[in-house]
Amino acid sequence: MERKETIFHAATRLFADKGYKETSMSEVAKLTGVAQGTIFYHFKSKEDLFLAILEEFKSNVNDEFEKWVNNHSFSNGLDMLESALDFYLYLASIMEDRFMILYRHDAYELALHNPIFGQYLESIYDHLVDIFEKAIISGRNDGSIADVSPKKNAMLIFTMVDGLVRFNTYKLYDAGTLYDELVKACRKILTQT
Amino acid sequence: MERKETIFHAATRLFADKGYKETSMSEVAKLTGVAQGTIFYHFKSKEDLFLAILEEFKSNVNDEFEKWVNNHSFSNGLDMLESALDFYLYLASIMEDRFMILYRHDAYELALHNPIFGQYLESIYDHLVDIFEKAIISGRNDGSIADVSPKKNAMLIFTMVDGLVRFNTYKLYDAGTLYDELVKACRKILTQT
DNA sequence: GTTAAAACTGACTGATCAATCAGTCAAATA
DNA sequence: TATTTGACTGATTGATCAGTCAGTTTTAAC
Incomplete structure (x- = not known):
């Protein structure tokens, strides 16, 4: 290396x-x-080093997302959403350190003076929420998901799976046993009007 | 002063x-x-000043919780849960600065060397999740909430409302319009088995 | 083998920080 | 009035930090 x-x-x-x-x-x-x-x-500086790390993270999230979409097929939108939950947890596990950096405030602090940090952060979060939104839209089209707001429900689901990752990261709760309940909750939210 | x-x-x-x-x-x-x-x-030190702030925060959460329970009556558990969502958002708004401190990593960092920080953090989080757990248990007893795990669903609901507060704090999304969807989602999760 | 460029070194600098402490001052007490 | 006490001050200290730079070593090209 x-x-x-x-x-x-x-x-x-x-x-x-x-x-x-x-x-x-x-x-x-x-x-x-x-x-x-x-x-x-x-x-060239400490900030530059941090920026490089965040940029690589952004690119990795992009790439992994592409790979996931291209290498998976889904029977319907609801199925895609459940797969997206898995994918999110997979991402968080293989990029544990980068997710921890995301949970810290350092990058947001730097974003106040250096807008490129802000751009990268926005790009990362947009992608992460997008995963769920795309699945919901697809599910609404094929009928596996009820008539609910894709964006809003994507954000709610994002907060849940992200919270689960945080619980796991901070070792506050056994996230494994919470996962089944999360999937059930998502099904309930998305199959009723 | x-x-x-x-x-x-x-x-x-x-x-x-x-x-x-x-x-x-x-x-x-x-x-x-x-x-x-x-x-x-x-x-006596910078750390001591921070500890004093966190302790006061812990006490305030305690007191506000007591006040809320004593001054409200609920027609049933589901009603109590919806009120608890309101209460959480109210807490986050009147203690905006303290919640921001909670979202930062500073206190967790200090907890590694000074366990009192850990105790206070745990106490605060326990109380916040507890609000929802108590409502779910009450709802299961009166039949307004289905046969779901109180602890796990309390944590999921906590992650959602906490995520909503974060969205609001970081001004990433208009949390107001997300609130209605959150209440709907909670109802769906808790009224189906 | 010679030369030049690239990679690397670590002592150093100036800035910033938490914390200290000798001393000031006004109000309370005797 | 004389004395004590608690609140307060700000210059100072020693530690730590990011970043620099003159010089050394390694690599590659010819």
């Missing part, structure tokens, strides 16, 4: 675990096994 | 707006209009 890549991963881990402000560049250097100066050779 | 109280409120505002780490004690002093040293006369 390239030095730059190693620095990138070490920083991702530390920003996720400790937060942006709480992580010093010397810690990143120490964890990577390089001198402090090396980091600034590859990334 | 006492000096100590003024410092307390200035710090609450700053910790909510900028975050704990990002707020310097000299900023708190400046906003309050006192010398830096005065803060350390009243609070």
Whole structure:
């Protein structure tokens, strides 16, 4: 692995675990096994390093979403929605550190001064909510989902599955046992008018 | 207002707006209009000041919950749950700054070294989820709510209303129009088996 | 083998921070 | 009036931080 890549991963881990402000560049250097100066050779500033991490996250969410749509077929919209719930949990598990960064306020803070952070954040959230919205629209068309607002219900479902991921991340509750109840709840919400 | 109280409120505002780490004690002093040293006369450290804020928040949630239970009567459990949704949104609006502090990671970070932070956080969250659980149990007894798991569904409903508050706080979506859909969703979830 | 560019180093700088402390001051008490 | 006490001040301290830079090492091209 390239030095730059190693620095990138070490920083991702530390920003996720400790937060942006709480992580010093010397810690990143120490964890990577390089001198402090090396980091600034590859990334022009601490903020630049963070931006690179967020950009890669955005791209990964994009790519994974494409892969999911292309490699799955659904019998109907309701089926697609249940698959989307799985997909969300899968995403959150393979990108656990990036999701933790999303749950922290660091990126929002930086977005106030650097609008590119805002753009990336918006893009990530739009994609995540979109997954459910597309499934609901599809379900309304094929009749597997009742006449409900796609956008609003997508957001409600997003808040539930996202909350479940948070419970899991913060180890506040066994999210596994909550999952079945979540699926049931979604079915109830979407099959009644 | 006492000096100590003024410092307390200035710090609450700053910790909510900028975050704990990002707020310097000299900023708190400046906003309050006192010398830096005065803060350390009243609070032995920055952490101690934050702890005081979180403790007061915990007590306020406690008190407000008591007031709500004592001053309201409900025709049945489902009615109580809908009132609980209102109550949650009311709490989040009158304690907007404290909720923002809850959404930040600062307190969780400090909880790793100082378990009292953990205790306060747990107490706050327990109370917030409890509101919904109590309503569901009551509804199951009076028949207005179907045979569903009180704890799990309380947590799902908590994630939804909490997500709605977050949308509102971060101004990502007009939470007002989402509220009606949330109430409908809760009714669907709780009245079917 | 020579040369040039790219990668890397770590001591250093200036800024910022939480916390300290010797001392001021006004109000309360004797 | 004299003394004590509690509230307050702000210059200072030592630690930590992001970022710099002059110099070294490695790699690649010829």
